[in-house]
Amino acid sequence: MSRSATRETPFSLTYGSEAVVPVEFITPSPRMVAFTAEVNDEERKIDLDLTDEIRDAFAARIALHKNIFANYYNARVKYFRFRPGDLVLRKNSISRSEPQGKLNPRWEGLYRVVDASQSGYCKLAHRDGVLVPRTWHAENLRLYYP
Structure with missing residues (x-):
């Protein structure tokens, strides 16, 4: 063929x-x-x-x-950009801070976006202001809606 x-x-x-x-x-x-x-x-x-x-x-x-x-x-992809100050959850399978399993949570923590770049990478901080050591791509984050 x-x-x-x-x-x-x-x-x-x-x-x-x-x-x-x-x-x-x-x-x-x-x-x-x-x-x-x-x-x-x-x-x-x-x-x-x-x-x-x-x-x-x-x-x-x-x-x-x-x-x-x-x-x-x-042309059909809608990009979402995080802004400094947004509250986000981090994907547990990437961070591996909690054990992985069928019944374990998929998302962990509550972080504040400190800095966001145009390429989709974000610097995160804990709620008390301590920076998270790595930068995270937006595909591994999810906006928190209280």
């Missing part, structure tokens, strides 16, 4: 030519009828010379395809 990004089969990307299905030997297809060994050898040499350029073109097309999907996804 051909890939949607390259419109080529993985076999053709690897070996530089299309595979012949065994059924085509029994029931000749148009490409088997038009086959001549001399022309095929010449075209195969040309294809082998151009393999690197073809792979580079496909790599560029795949990168473009991934970029289109990333832009499509990121």
